[in-house]
Amino acid sequence: MKRKSLLIMLALVLITASIVTAAGRQEAAGEEDYKLVLRLSHVFSPAEQLTISMDEVAASIYEKTDGAIEIQTFPQAQLPAYKEGVEQVVRGADFISVEDPSFIGDYVPDFKALYAPMLYRSFDEYVDLVQRDVVLDMMAQAEEQGIKILALDYIYGFRNLITDKVIRTPADLSGMRIRVPGTRTYIDTLTAMGAIATPLPWGETLSAVQQGVVDGLEGSEFTNIGTRVYETRAKNVATTRHILGTCGVYISTEVWAGIPEHYREIIQEEFTKGAENMVRLLSEQHAGVVEELESYGVKFNEVDGDAFRKALAPLYVEESGMTPGIFEKVFAELDSMR
Numbered sequence: 460m461k462r463k464s465l466l467i468m469l470a471l472v473l474i475t476a477s478i479v480t481a482a483g484r485q486e487a488a489g490e491e492d493y494k495l496v497l498r499l500s501h502v503f504s505p506a507e508q509l510t511i512s513m514d515e516v517a518a519s520i521y522e523k524t525d526g527a528i529e530i531q532t533f534p535q536a537q538l539p540a541y542k543e544g545v546e547q548v549v550r551g552a553d554f555i556s557v558e559d560p561s562f563i564g565d566y567v568p569d570f571k572a573l574y575a576p577m578l579y580r581s582f583d584e585y586v587d588l589v590q591r592d593v594v595l596d597m598m599a600q601a602e603e604q605g606i607k608i609l610a611l612d613y614i615y616g617f618r619n620l621i622t623d624k625v626i627r628t629p630a631d632l633s634g635m636r637i638r639v640p641g642t643r644t645y646i647d648t649l650t651a652m653g654a655i656a657t658p659l660p661w662g663e664t665l666s667a668v669q670q671g672v673v674d675g676l677e678g679s680e681f682t683n684i685g686t687r688v689y690e691t692r693a694k695n696v697a698t699t700r701h702i703l704g705t706c707g708v709y710i711s712t713e714v715w716a717g718i719p720e721h722y723r724e725i726i727q728e729e730f731t732k733g734a735e736n737m738v739r740l741l742s743e744q745h746a747g748v749v750e751e752l753e754s755y756g757v758k759f760n761e762v763d764g765d766a767f768r769k770a771l772a773p774l775y776v777e778e779s780g781m782t783p784g785i786f787e788k789v790f791a792e793l794d795s796m797r
């Protein structure tokens with residue numbers, strides 16, 4: 460009897476082992492056959508580091524997955540971008556949207572606290588903050604809305620005012636039409652700063668400046684040099700540093716879940732490395748870019764920072780849908796770094 464029981468147990472072990480092996484082989488076979496093409500959309504120009512970084516990350520992912528994950532990159536809003544790009548993600552398209560976190564604010568209002576004006580003194584503070592629980596909680600909320608966030612720190616520089624007129628105080632902005640991207644964060648920020656916030660897609664911006672449709676725009680030195688804003692009549696930069704320009708990388712949670720786990724690990728790792736590289740590069744390049752802009756006749760003008768901070772203070776109030784105390788939590792984390 461004992462011998463018979465042992466034989467039955469041995470048979471069961473062998474059957475289980477063969478099932479597991481077959482499943483493993485099937486999964487491996489599945490991965491061998493697995494192929495996914497993702498279209499990645501953003502608004503940046505070919506000469507901007509964001510564009511270069513996205514192309515490098517896509518190439519690295521393609522190589523490390525032996526071609527299983529092909530990310531086709533589309534700069535300059537060739538595909539749906541801004542709000543429409545994020546909508547593609549939420550709809551579950553095979554699509555990656557690269558926009559600043561204010562565009563996620565429509566789905567998770569707390570992101571308006573992350574991307575609020577005059578919060579950060581350095582790139583490093585923001586990079587540190589997005590790894591802390593207060594932001595990880597925001598990212599979890601985004602996943603509940605169908606948005607998997609692969610990165611938040613593709614920083615392209617502090618946004619300053621870029622105008623034909625010299626600006627030093629909020630009063631100097633009175634009556635001035637300043638182009639902004641089309642989210643409440645930008646509109647509310649430039650309005651509080653004293654301007655007439657004028658939403659336009661980037662593709663219409665420089666012609667609007669040249670034709671006098673707007674009196675200026677705002678953007679970083681990397682925006683200025685990469686899109687040749689310095690060739691327009693907007694030669695005065697008011698160093699407000701009112702918003703830290705940064706992009707996130709967003710993919711549908713449904714699409715993400717369908718990708719085999721070890722490909723997901725490669726994708727996540729490469730986007731993380733890409734952001735680290737871009738922050739390092741821009742930190743190294745900033746002084747040289749300022750010098751180059753000055754050689755093109757761009758003037759950098761100091762501003763009354765206290766006056767602008769006072770003008771922006773009313774914006775640090777929770778809107779409907781925001782977590783109670785979210786601004787206090789963000790301020791507390793930043794204070795802990797200083």
Ligand code: X3X
Binds near residue numbers: 507557562704
């Ligand atoms: O959503 C990504 C950016 O925040 C959009 O900023 P925008 O529309 O001022 O474009 C920045 C330029 O550098 C694009 O070339």
